[in-house]
Amino acid sequence: MFKRSVGRSVALSPVIIANSRRYIAQFSIPKSPLSIKNETTKDFTKKSVDWDFLKEAILTLTDAGPIEIPIVINGNQFFANGKDGRKTLSQVNPANHRQVLANVTQSNEKDVSDAIEAAKVSKAKWMNMPFADRSAIFLKAADLITTKYRYKMLAATMLGQGKNVFQAEIDCITELVDFFRFNVKYAEQLYQQQPLETSPGVWNRAEYRPLEGFVYAVTPFNFTAIAGNLVGAPALMGNTVVWKPSASAALSNYLLLTILEEAGLPKGVVNFVPGDPNLVTDVVLKDELFSALHFTGSTDVFKSLYSKISNNVSNDVYRDFPRIVGETGGKNFHLIHKSANLKHAVASAVRGAFEFQGQKCSALSRLYVPKSIWDDFKQEMVDILNEISPANCSAAEGLHSFMGPVIHEPSFQKLAKAIEDAKSDPELEIVYGGKYNNSKGFFIQPTIIKATNPNHDFLQKEFFGPILSVYIYEDADFSSMFAKIDKTTKYGLTGSVFANDREIIRQTEEALRYSAGNFYINDKCTGAVVGQQWFGGARMSGTNDKAGSGNILNRFVSIRNIKENFLELNDYKYPSNYR
Ligand SMILES: NC(=O)c1ccc[n+]([C@@H]2O[C@H](COP(=O)([O-])OP(=O)(O)OC[C@H]3O[C@@H](n4cnc5c(N)ncnc54)[C@H](O)[C@@H]3O)[C@@H](O)[C@H]2O)c1
């Protein structure tokens, strides 16, 4: 699989020495026909064979349930056995909450300490494993995911996280394997970056050491791919990881761990500790060798972790200043100009706001439309939304549905309350939707709410569900929307402008420079692709380290510079020291 170039008499490159200690060949990552490029999605058209495989996988997983999910420490599985104080927590199908998919073992404090210990013990062997071998594990995992486990992964993500097949396919298949493969390519490029300047008789080298301690990955429910990257990116760089998955994504996340193990991930490199978030976190953050947080989730949780870490830094708990890498919430906008193509802007708004029930950090949640086109815009949206009825996407009746359920009861209650609040708020009007039902699954109708006050809470707060707030502006006030969009929220994640007037596009791009870390022109604000749209936002949306690019890998290495001198000194004096 790897190309070998032996017998070269040139000087050894520092990259080779840094990365494959037992140097006998220079390996390069697989090129054609296996070159690293974005995985293509399957269409799952109605009569395709893929549907048959998928339906079979959903049935098999359903019949097998509830699946007992263990804690995994140093490659060993631990279950609740009634003696050790461990409990289990059920993961249910959000579209059918009576269906228990998994019983997830909850870690106790000792489990977390053991996981940390395993991460520390496994570290030396893992970081000294040549880069080619570490890479091969992730490349193999990617191939296992697109072949042997494709339908099982889809089934686990659809059943557990309430995705329809397209949303699952772009998450747990294509984005996940893109992360694994592109990270290998980016790591290879990073290792090749060496000091370019040198003086006579000197060899300068950069060594990309993994962090000295271990990495804590805290992962969200909404993207299996993100969980894979939060764990996989630091691990590829030679770090060992303690992984706290989301309770609502345990099924797909555990399957992913087993795939990594099958691909050859050594024991102890990734230690899986599902459990109470506060309990797990408190044990982890107390450890002297906690070296990095790799987090994706809500802004409030990230802020609380950030402040705990800062406090501990002040109290000299850690050996290092821990790296804090976190991607969090958003209140993402589409700004529509009157020159926009209406149909395109409407379809983009429907996808951006309501695909995966608006549960993407990037989801459109505030829409600015000029008064002159609002009636047509609204009518087009209503016509589309009348065709959409959220359903159980992993059951026969909902297999082709555009929308499914929201993730759990607390989310359902939060969204239902927002809808009820809107009904009694004189500054808000429900333009479409507003129905909800949790008798079987957690279903919220796609809902559009018009706000007359551009500073209203509904244009500020992240709801993380299928609620779209709209503000209608006077056409002549277009440029005053820049300041509104920029200042109304604390976030800075994604945003789009829809216009055909080039001057307007130029003005918007400049005026909203800091309003979004991912800015789109005539495209919806969701759906970033690894390697193409580097993902992340600043302000209260995160540290903007750009998942899906090589930049993020820098956060999980601590560079050592090595200077080797070949010239010998005969005298301690400099020329200027002589009279
Ligand atoms: N910017 C991005 O790239 C991105 C991507 C996906 C999701 N998100 C954000 O994630 C949120 C939705 O995901 P979620 O519901 O899983 O988020 P969440 O914040 O509820 O949970 C994220 C993770 O943090 C853990 N957690 C919760 N409370 C904790 C605590 N007190 N201490 C330590 N860990 C804790 C959870 O168990 C989970 O593993 C939204 O705000 C969304 O915008 C952001």
Ligand SMILES: N[C@@H](CCC=O)C(=O)O
């Ligand atoms: N990267 C994804 C969103 C991830 C957050 O949930 C997108 O661009 O839509």
